[in-house]
Amino acid sequence: MEKYSVFVAFAPHFKALARVAYFKIVSKDESNAKRMLYELYRFMMWFFILLYNIQHLIRVIQVRHSTEQLVDTLFILLTTLNCLGKQVAFNARSGRIHKIIETIQESTFAPTKPNHLDLLKKNAVSMSQILSFYQCGCLTCAALWTIFPFINRARGREVTFTGYLPFDTSVTSTFYLALAYMSVLITIQAFGHVTMDCTIVAFYAQAKVQIKMLRYNFEHFMDADEENIKIDTQITGTNYEQNTHKVNTNDIIIMTQKRLTNYVDHYEKIASFVKEVESIFSEAMIVQFFAMAWVICMTVYKIVSLSLLSVEFISMAMYLGCMLGQLFIYCYFGTKLKVESEFICQSVYCGDWLSLSPSFRRKLLVFMSYCSKPLALRTAYIIPMCLDTYIAVLKSSYSLFTFLNRN
């Protein structure tokens, strides 16, 4: 069986994160000069992002009496704060993230059967597809966000920037400077945000694939594999032809015991992996949830007063769509993980336990009772990250919209 690194599914994500200096996997064989340069790059990124956020914060305080402008600024500020929350999680807990990356590359998570290889490859492909899709989407949105002030200025309308700028932007040169500064920073933040989301989702998807592999192992619990024949030939080395198909009872017991130990260990590692990922990003998820709830309320409030098919309506609707799309991948993969872990018990049942002794069946039973509790992800300990939550969010936004529309 070919050697396949499980980390392949995450490679494009971490490459993209390193490009925008959000997170970098430190490799030991890098020269000092390169590292210094990268550290400088990271420092500059952090500085500009914080500056951007502070500018918007100042403006919020400035325009707190005008609802329209306040809402405009808050849109940007909440999104960037959301992004900042995740960035802080990635950087403050980089040690723990390095540890879980090491766990992924351990032998417990490595594929041992051709079916495992297929599952892992399919997962890697779908993860990179999702990443590219979201990256394209965010770059399109950022491009549109850059073009709108251009068009508005060309039409002669006044363009106000959403961040506090100490100089006057009506002069052409300063306008272009300000526009370039704002759009570059928001593009970088959007790109980083989307990549971080896809990375977190990739962790969940990896847990799901590992559970799928575990389920396959249990369904084929009593299948012979190459190892078994190897044990056979070792013991009866001299009369290989005679004894290839006769399997010694003792070896079966050792083999089944070893398999069960491995599989139980595998499940333990998956469960602790999921818990660790959940705890690393717990605060970032809370920030995301609140920011999203606020943004949905504001967007719905604003959309109600706009007519259909105006440019503003389309940009608002697109923004709302992006927010809901971001929440969707979290909820979808959270549900997939939960559903997959609910079927482990069934997979143990579908294996050939009938041919095992009652004492061994009791060992399987202990495992089945333990697995009956699914691996459900939660935000802030109370909000489950599953599609029910997503539908509840959609329902409440729609009710809010209907209610405001009637008024």
Place this chain on the structure above:
Amino acid sequence: MMTKVKTQGLVTDLMPNIKLMQAAGHFLFNYHSDNSGMSMLLRKVYSSVHAVLIVVNYVCMAINMAQYSDEVNELTANTITVLFFAHSVIKLLFFALNSKSFYRTLAIWNQSNSHPLFTESDARYHQLALTKMRRLLYCICGVTVLSVASWVTLTFFGESVRFIANKETNETMTEPAPRLPLKAWYPFNTMSGTMYIAAFALQIYWLLFSMAIANLLDVMFCSWLIFACEQLQHLKAIMKPLMELSASLDTYRPNTAELFRASSTEKSEKVPDPVDLDIRGIYSTQQDFGITLRGAGGKLQTFGQPTPNNPNGLTQKQEMLARSAIKYWVERHKHVVRLVASIGDTYGTALLFHMLISTITLTLLAYQATKIDGVNVYAFSTLGYLTYTLGQVFHFCIFGNRLIEESSSVMEAAYSCQWYDGSEEAKTFVQIVCQQCQKAMSISGAKFFTVSLDLFASVLGAVVTYFMVLVQLK
């Protein structure tokens, strides 16, 4: 020469349904006796013609909806009709794209295991399933024909008008429209004459076939669920005789009289029976009897000499029979689990689309229902739409719910038999089955929701809530 097509398993049971689906124009090209190129081509042409007609008429209805979208009432009514028939178009497309998955589910029950002790019970429950499936098919076919008949009848009552918004005075006016069952845009004038009759005939055909397309697919799904439920009933029924049979596998029978004798004088613990020690010795040396290894060609390790303390003195043959009965039970249960998983994979997405469209339709219908002001055509048509849509949702929710209940009640059946008299093998078998049945088998709509009566109750509750709120706001 028409030879009888050789079918087995689910296909034989569902043959009437399959034939009706083929007649209605679904892209179902398997299960014919004559598979020559010419007849295949004819069937494909037949299905394509139906598909084209259905889609074209649907598009005409959509065009009509877009044409008269100024007036709110007209728009709402047209939207409801368009959404109502979206089910048929989606199901037609869904089947065409997913037919391999359907064939796979239909082929799952082609080979099923059997056991001499349980063939009678198997046949009985299979017959029950068949009766229920047939009854369901006739019922739904009757409902479809009745709906089409009442729709056409209702067309002849009331005014044949459509609402137009007068742009100057902002009032609603009425404009005469053709007296047809469905409001659609046709490139020819359908007010009167031969074109009117042609359009009428087309619409009757269209109504019948599109409703049949949607309903027959739902009936197939529900028939699968009926089959799975009856299999579970069969398994529950044979649990008791199975446990009684496996009680003969018992290698240790405690002397129950000794155990429960009230001893007032002896305060110390009961001294272990010397028989126990012997049995324990046998267990450990026999090295967990009866392990088989698939693929390595290992043979079932036999008991060898019969245990000296087997109280019933059964022969090896009888013990093998008991063990094979348990094996039959477990393999049949696993087969049902596989069937249900396959049904969920095949039809889950279609259920998701159905619920999505039904939710929007019911919301609009709740709004329409607030405008009912008397016993007239409007009231009948709104109530008709409402009952039909809710009926469709109820149809698959009730069978999904039955599956959930049946699969979790297997545990009760396992408990209610005399498991305490069974052997170690039988007891661990009961334990594992109970553990597995704690998670009920259910069908989910692509993981968004579970198909059960809870879903129906929530949908009905939402409709009633919307209706009450809208009535209050008027």
